[in-house]
Amino acid sequence: MSTNKLQNIKKTGFKVPKDYFESLEDSILSDLKLKELSPKSGYTTPDNYFNTLEDNIINTINQTKEVKVVKLITWRKAAYATAVAASLILMINVFFNNTKNITIDTIETASIENYIIDEDVEANEFASLFTKEDLQDVQLITDGYNSETLENFVFDNLEIEDIITK
16 A cells, blocks of 8 residues: 555544554463462352252242232311311302292192102191181081091092192
């Protein structure tokens, strides 16, 4: 190669240490002598290591470790959440309660009829619903009718709607 071409080669930054090639043979021979002098590496395996290795691995796998359980929801947190929910429901019920007072006039006649039929209301229970003033307005015919005959006539011939309405 010409010297021009050698000068054009970029320098890589790698350098050979001083006197490397002169001392290379000596360092290789000293390493070989050292290996001959100490054939034993110093690392040994315990007795019966490979015979008991499989049992040791299986024993460590089968050991169960106690895992600490951290509860996400505690009773205290649940109690706080239910207390907040109950108070919100109570506030909504108090502030937005638009119910009117329920009277006998606001109840539908069909609801009263169904109650009387379904609950098997007796005559004396039904009579207790009327006040003395309501009963004074009723004019009874007492021409030889006993109360049992009148009661049977009312229940057999009159509609419940007729009894309830004024």
